[in-house]
Amino acid sequence: MFEQAVELGDAKVYACSMAMDIMGVKEAELETIVSGPMGLTKFLSDAEGAQILIF
Numbered sequence: 001m002f003e004q005a006v007e008l009g010d011a012k013v014y015a016c017s018m019a020m021d022i023m024g025v026k027e028a029e030l031e032t033i034v035s036g037p038m039g040l041t042k043f044l045s046d047a048e049g050a051q052i053l054i055f
Contacts, residue, residue, distance in 0.1 A: 006033045014038040 005011035015030055017037035027037060038046075 003033050014043060016040070 002011075002013055006013060012035045013033050015025075015034050015037045017039045020037050030036070
């Protein structure tokens with residue numbers, strides 16, 4: 001479902017940077033559909049006024 005949203009639309013998938021730090025996940029290990037890591041403050045700032053879905 002996420003792959004289709006990214007491929008067909010203007011959807012972006014971000015990984016939580018804090019969770020990545022805690023779990024020791026490197027950016028190179030992320031799936032290709034993930035646009036990259038992002039912190040909560042930056043996410044909320046960028047998402048202001050946009051339709052968002054959080055899983």
